[in-house]
Amino acid sequence: MPELVFFSGTMDCGKSTLALQIEHNRSSRGLQGMIYSRNDRAGRGKLSSRLGLVTEAVEAADDLDFYAHLIGHLSSGGRVDYVIVDEAQFLAPEQIDQLARVVDDLELDVFAFGITTDFRSKLFPGSQRLVELADRIEVLQVEALCWCGARATHNARTVDGRMVVEGAQVVVGDVVGDVDSPQAEVGYEVLCRRHHRRRQTSATARAAALSPDVLPVDGAK
Numbered sequence: 001m002p003e004l005v006f007f008s009g010t011m012d013c014g015k016s017t018l019a020l021q022i023e024h025n026r027s028s029r030g031l032q033g034m035i036y037s038r039n040d041r042a043g044r045g046k047l048s049s050r051l052g053l054v055t056e057a058v059e060a061a062d063d064l065d066f067y068a069h070l071i072g073h074l075s076s077g078g079r080v081d082y083v084i085v086d087e088a089q090f091l092a093p094e095q096i097d098q099l100a101r102v103v104d105d106l107e108l109d110v111f112a113f114g115i116t117t118d119f120r121s122k123l124f125p126g127s128q129r130l131v132e133l134a135d136r137i138e139v140l141q142v143e144a145l146c147w148c149g150a151r152a153t154h155n156a157r158t159v160d161g162r163m164v165v166e167g168a169q170v171v172v173g174d175v176v177g178d179v180d181s182p183q184a185e186v187g188y189e190v191l192c193r194r195h196h197r198r199r200q201t202s203a204t205a206r207a208a209a210l211s212p213d214v215l216p217v218d219g220a221k
């Protein structure tokens, strides 16, 4: 039975890499996929992974009707054996309904990849609809880690290293705050729930550790 599968996780947990692996494994066996993405960091019409792999994709703009697009492709003699959709959190709920119809009426597997919650830990509308409609939800097995070493479960947006909770839901960007990387002005950092609740990023934790309150005082015995 064809399925609508939602592969979800935090930013930087390997979703796009897995999408590219699924595409590679199927296409190398002669199957033909239709690949969609939206707002990929590499640009329009791309599906890219931080491991450096990238492939062409159809940009799933607001006005794209997945069902109609696939019907158009098939009726003009094209072949489609499966569908991959990256950055699915950015899709409108109606577009997720169209993907469910692709599974049920066109009998194609649809593999959708995306983050579940935004920087305020609220569901993206597209992810909410996927949770409601997917046959299966797969949480990625590669753990992204919080700076404290715990499993990262939440996405924080940072400005100069500080977590912010105001702003537009959609701001395309990359993770910062690795031990070696400089703090970009606006970026993202994955955190465990405890540190997301406390708004403690790697930069603010580092600053707190270096603050005079916790440094040994000269002459203190």
Ligand SMILES: Nc1ncnc2c1ncn2[C@@H]1O[C@H](COP(=O)(O)OP(=O)(O)O)[C@@H](O)[C@H]1O
Pocket: 009, 010, 011, 012, 013, 014, 015, 016, 017, 018, 048, 049, 050, 051, 142, 144
């Ligand atoms: N230099 C590197 N060496 C090995 N693995 C890396 C490197 N850079 C990134 N990765 C891996 O790539 C993952 C991010 O993959 P990506 O598919 O871009 O994530 P997502 O789509 O979930 O945001 C990281 O969690 C890490 O496992």
Ligand SMILES: Cc1cn([C@H]2C[C@H](O)[C@@H](COP(=O)(O)O)O2)c(=O)[nH]c1=O
Pocket: 010, 011, 012, 015, 016, 039, 041, 114, 115, 117, 118, 119, 120, 155, 156, 157, 169, 170, 171, 172, 173, 174, 188
């Ligand atoms: C948390 C959050 C993220 N985004 C953006 C930032 C990136 O462009 C993508 C996630 O990409 P990834 O491949 O999973 O790393 O989403 C956003 O717009 N709003 C947010 O709240």
